[in-house]
Amino acid sequence: MLEKIFRDPIHMDIMVKDPIIYDLINTKEFQRLRRIKQLGTTSYTFHGGEHSRFSHCLGVYNIARRMVERFEQVYPETWKAEENLVTMAGALLHDVGHGAYSHTFERLFGTDHEALTQAIITNPETEVYQVLVRVSPDFPQKVASVINHTYPNPQVVQLISSQIDADRMDYLLRDSYYTGVNYGQFDLTRILKSMMPVETGIVFSQSGMHAVEDYLVSRYQMYMQVYFHPASRAIEVLLQKLLDRAKALFEEQTAYFELTSPNLLPFFRQAYTLSDYLKLDDGVMNTYFQTWMTSPDPILSDLADRFVNRKIFKSATFEAGQEALLLSLDQIVASVGFDPAYYTAVHNNFDLPYDIYRPEVKNPRTQIEIIQKDGTILELSQLSPLVQTLAGTKHGNSRYYFLKDMLEANDLFAAEKQSFISHIRNDRLVP
Structure with a gap:
């Protein structure tokens, strides 16, 4: 019987017993995740945050493995053991489509890591597909359907993607550890x-409610x-502006980018293949950025230098209705000699920590449900004043x-500059 151990600082021993899982780990598409940072630009602020998508995906697999093994043992009447492998494979591969500086790259070039994850899983040319199809001809599609939430068993889908799932639990623990x-x-x-499989998905026992809180x-x-x-957002903004400038220059300086950054050409042309996408990773991109530091274009070379050497932007919060002030500040920046298209930015970050199920909204969230001793099921915020405070309220700033x-x-x-500075007080923009 196969048994491989991966030592991990979060989960200690990550055990792999199924040869399909082990062979998936050894595919070139999964090994590429070693070269993709889990936190992207956040390591420029929290220097320990250098961990990879590879280690995160192993951690998600490990949590999913623990879940299904317990379900098989404790809840054999409501959990089907034949769901174990598709759950573990879905957990392991859930992020295999992430790319270099994924979220920033996605916004600029229109890529979609979830769609690319499904493509990697279902494309007969990938090593991932060739491993999965050994299980059954339709197994790749089954795993892909877990990723896109169409798999018929809601228990499996919610273990991988819900408001409290294997993915979120691993990245919170892992990111916390590495960022210090x-x-x-x-x-x-x-x-x-405290997790329990029921016909409609996953619920939590009443005794585990405080751990969920x-x-x-x-x-x-x-x-x-x-x-x-x-500061993490500042370096992300700087990366966005750097790629914006390269994209803007491409048509008139095609030969330069053919020489300095050939793997980006399909993305500049908006005509990339899955093979093109898999050639990019953080190391490739960083090499291009260092090359661009000597570009004859002063804006591209300056932005590349600022990104590589962490000369990050400053920022101030603002409220809705201050658009005229933002325009005025952009004009001051232009008067000093900097193009505001590349040297200023508005960045919005908001998160909804928890919400009840709202089927009328786009991409409705699953809700966390607690099963009572009498068998009735209640949504978490009905039982927890603490969660009720978080529910339905977005937190963050612009x-x-x-x-x-x-x-x-x-x-x-x-x-x-004094005129510009006069509009900043206590990290906020003022008229």
């Missing part, structure tokens, strides 16, 4: 013991303190990003 903060810590073991608070804190950190140079009013543009 304590916000993302919660009692994983207690939550797993703790998880939701941890999630809220991680978003507010780590994922939405102003920030205006600009060059740090605008705060250095000791040059020929001192008057203009």
